[in-house]
Amino acid sequence: MNNTNPKHYAAAQAAAAVKVHSPGTTNTDTPTMPSFPVWLLALPLAACLPPLLSGWGISLASVTEIPPIQAVNGAQVISNGLFFHTLLEAMGAVTATILLAVALSHYNIRRDTAVPLLALALAAGGSADAVHALLAAAIPTAPPNPAPILLTATIARATGAVALLLATAVILLARPRRLIFGTPGVLVIWVLVSIAVYALTDWMVSGGQPAGSPLVHASPGVIFLACLPLTWRLYQQRRDFFTATITIAVTLNTLLEVCLNLGSEQLFDHYFNAVHGLKITGFALPLAGLLLDWQALGKCQRQQLSADPNYIESESDHRFRAFTEQLPVGVLLVDTDGVIVSVNRGARELFGYQEEQLVGENVDKLVPVNIRHRHQALRNGYQYDPKPRRMAADVDYLTGVRSDGTEVPLEIGLGPIRLNGRTHTLVSVLDISERKQLLDDLKQKNTVLQESEQRLRAITEQLPVGVLLVDTGGAIVSTNHSARELFAYGEQQLEGENVDKLVPGSIRHRHRVLREGYQYDPKPRRMAADEDVLTGVRSDGIEVPLEIGLGPTMLDGRPHTVVSVMDISERKRLLDDLTDKNILMDQTIEKLTQSNEQLERFAFICSHDLQEPVRMVHSFSQLLEQRLTDHLEDKEREYLKFITDGAQRARNMISDVLMFCRLDQPVDSRKSVSLAEVCQQVYNTLHVSLEESRGKFTWSDELPTVTAVPSQLFQLLLNLVGNGLKFNRSDTPTVSLNSSLEDNFCRIEIHDNGIGIKPQYQQKIFQIFERLNAKKEYPGTGIGLAICKKIAEQHEARLLLESEEGEGSTFVLLWPLYQATKTEAFSN
Structure with a gap:
């Protein structure tokens, strides 16, 4: 490889930040940054001089009586201490506001949350001082009453001290990585704090609240004193100009509170205003420290660029890294040699590596071994036509190798990008394991569905009845073998044609109306069930009697109608024959009924009419037996008994036959x-x-x-x-x-x-x-x-x-x- 080190892209920014946060450190291999300006320490010492000189009998203050405001003209107002006091407080508030604006800009570039939090605390103190100045200017009474003005001053200084104390504690304990509420939220909080301080002080002044004890007036100095070890601890952690100047400003504010309470004897005297003027330094020092940090950072980056031509550190790089870190997909930056320059959090979690385990490695490390050689050829070929596209778009998915050796299905996107004058490839990787599982399930279901459709088509083709699939417009989608054979058409001759083609021309218009009406109430039923026989038209124009069934179905999300048609020519012939035979049978039954009635009537008449002669035979034979008993021989008597018994049996048989015949007559009893x-x-x-x-x-x-x-x-x-x-x-x-x-x-x-x-x-x-x-x-x-x-x-x-x-x-x-x-x- 050449002298390009891909790890520089990931480490240069952190190295520069370390150098900025370590002022005064030197190294023979790396450029140094300017040391901390010691002359800034003279400012707290200068604030101590007025009370010391006053103790030795040398006073820098001059007392001026302040006439009522309504009795002075413009020149007198300018010459009195009230105007200078208001001007000094306003300058401090403006300086604090500038500091907040610079800190927010710093945060948008460096994403360093400590800077805007500390600047917001100082801006809150500046806003409180501005409110104090406005209220002080609004209370010009004769003689001047110092109590409300001292009270507002105490509230303003205490607000700034508490805000700084809280901001420093949050940074040391919570160590927030980003501002939850963002830059607009910081501005909103600053405005709300200013309004709250104004409302509190206005309420206390207008309500005539007492000025408080000397201990109350000394409370801001006590709070600033409590902030001092915290700001020093913060400086030990960060080692930058900004926190160093914050520490000096806290020390300065503590000493100023001591001077103000011990040196000033009257409101708006020169001593009073001189001490207020030094308060501006408490806001100017952190602003100067923040600007020195920026200067040191720029110088460090220039030195790094001169020492390492491959080093790139810019605002766009920072934003790019911050953006890719938040992406839900993996992102890798790869150079033309296939070496990984940087990876985002999504890629590290996807492949199971730490950043230092991937940066500087060849991207083939993440490719399965069996296709690694082919991947190298494809990667080299991409350099000849680098354009945004999906990698291997002709396959369903690609696979990557995790740190534990397991393969994971991926969707990979490629895109060229220029960095430091060189072409790189931005690789986006997306884990599609779940999608692949869903896709596999879908393929399996599609396979089952296709098999089911094939079985259904095979079954339909073998059905002895014709089956047509018709859409809502009446177009024939498919037909089976029996339907084509029934209507004498080829395999593809009916598909796409309107089903009205198979309807006789005399009823085609009526059929179209009925077909459209079926769509409003689609349910399985027999077509035209109130009619005996329907007819269809074959390709040769011959009409054939049919029995037609209808049934709704869904195909590709659209309603269709399954039409079953059965040739009932044979059934119709048999039905006609059966009708003729039924007519003949009815006629025969009628004749048989008449014949049976005649036979029953004949049997009844015979039985009834035969009873009389048989009874006469039986009666007269008995009478002869009685009269000729003494004159008959045994043989004659036996013959006469035969006649009597035969007549009796005949009577019984006739009676039974008569009863048997009567059983056929209907009885409703x-x-x-x-x-x-x-x-x-x-x-x-x-x-x-x-x-x-x-x-x-x-x-x-x-x-x-x-x-x-x-x-x-x-x-x-x-x-x-x-x-x-x-x-x-x-x-x-x-x-x-x-x-x-x-x-x-x-x-x-x-x-x-x-x-x-x-x-x-x-x-x-x-x-x-x-x-x-x-x-x-x-x-x-x-x-x-x-x-x-x-x-x-x-x-x-x-x-x-x-x-x-x-x-x-x-x-x-x-x-x-x-x-x-x-x-x-x-x-x-």
């Missing part, structure tokens, strides 16, 4: 029927048979009430109980009836101990005229169970059978309860 009462009626009817066969018929105590036609329910139970007693080989035929409630049904079980029925015959026995046993063994017509099943069906009930041969049978009735509730069912 359903009502609530007590099963217990019906069981009692069945028992009464079978009473004789039960006694002859020594059989039993029992039922449970609590039976429900059901809704039925009473006569039909009686016939149903009579047939079932009678069969249980008839088809029975037991010595004691037994039939029991029980019931229970299941949901909306009443389960009625009729159990017997009869002969039972084989499983293969359990459905056959419910058919009309079906018998499983010989007539001689078990007489009957074979219609009884068919009647029972038909009665159950008439009441929307189910009749089931559970039986094993030789184990008896259980007929189960699942009887609907209808209006009867469970409470009503068990009310009996």
Whole structure:
């Protein structure tokens, strides 16, 4: 490398400040600053001379009687001590004001908070002295009254002493790095203190407050005396002209207070005014010290520049460093060789280094090892086209290496800058770890979303129905394979076209109005649900019947409509065929109904008309049997019995057929029927048979009430109980009836101990005229169970059978309860 030392840029300013704050120090390697002017110490000694000479009989004061103000002319006012007193106090206030202005300028450049705080304290004392002078000029009475004037003087001097004491204590204890309230705030505080002092003194003078004791008048000197060790301590810390002159000024003010209280004998005498004149020195000395600091600083910087050509120290440099220190991003200043000249706080915290660990190092130290060689080439290439830009703008992010070896994602900006005639690069680095995490999460979500979209598109492409995505303007955004095949268009022929293109021309205008109206109430629904069939137009102009569904969706933050279309040509054909067949079926049903009615009427008439001849056969055969009993042979008597029994069976069969036919006729006489009462009626009817066969018929105590036609329910139970007693080989035929409630049904079980029925015959026995046993063994017509099943069906009930041969049978009735509730069912 050349003789340029990059650390000079960071250390030169601090070195100059140390030299300024160390007056009188010498070094063979560095230029020296002028020593402290000892002649300034003569000023406190000169303030001690008047009281000493007065003690030796030599007085420098002359007493002048002051006539009332209203009795003097202009020349007399000028010659009296009041005018000189006011002039001297005003000069001190002006000097203090100039000091404050210079101190604020110094702060804006050097950011040294001690200077404006001390200057503000001195300015507060100067303002208080000015207020005292104004009040003193406003109290010209005859004879002059010294009490109010002395009181205001004491308040003014005490204000300045207290302000200086507080400012020195704050600097030594708190050591503020900056002014919280800034330059405007300093001026505002100065004005507020002046107003407060004026208001206090005016109130005390106008209120006639006493002048106070000599101890009160001596209090400013005591406070200044207390300030002396503090200002000396401050000078030991800072070692500059300004604090040295502050210490001399405090000493001077302490001695002046002693001279004023011991030497002056009357208001506005020459001695009194001479001491006040020396107070100006208390403000002029710090002003001179501050100017000497500036002179020493400038000389030191000039000497440094002559000794080191690479040293730069200017106001702009200071402001630049102060500005970059406050930036929330890292900032590095790098020269053309890649050497780091300076770093701000953000960069140090980002990479985990101290300032001295980075300044003077190559910037490649902060680059990952695997790309360090490439970074050097890029850095050298930047020197040929130095312009503000983002570094590696073609990638998402760059990485940097922290002091602990961990890599951190960065966004880096580059910008050229000229310093000391040489080109440098200003590098801004921003930690984007959080942004990268968010970006990674977003990429992952985008990947998932893209996969979902791909799956959705794949699923949509495979759907057997057509799907179109339409925006609010009616433009087709996308279509699936089925939609393109349905309307006979290519893959890209429909996208971007208006959906009205697929609507028949006769209803296209109405469709546009309906489409726009859908946007005000977008919800999933079938399109034109009040119409039977919608139609669409294919690319060849052929209309095809469709069923269309609509559904709203959001795409890229904008509302769209998902349109599903289904070709219902086949369904429409089947529907037309089904309609024709339904018409034919209705006609057939009507014919069958008429035929059934005729058959029922024929069966009823036959059954009714056959009853009379059969009854005549049965009656006359019985009459012949009675009259010819003694004349008939056994064979003839047997034949006559056959005729009588056959006629009786014919009567029974005709009666059962007639009953079976009547069951098809509608009956509206359903009502609530007590099963217990019906069981009692069945028992009464079978009473004789039960006694002859020594059989039993029992039922449970609590039976429900059901809704039925009473006569039909009686016939149903009579047939079932009678069969249980008839088809029975037991010595004691037994039939029991029980019931229970299941949901909306009443389960009625009729159990017997009869002969039972084989499983293969359990459905056959419910058919009309079906018998499983010989007539001689078990007489009957074979219609009884068919009647029972038909009665159950008439009441929307189910009749089931559970039986094993030789184990008896259980007929189960699942009887609907209808209006009867469970409470009503068990009310009996």
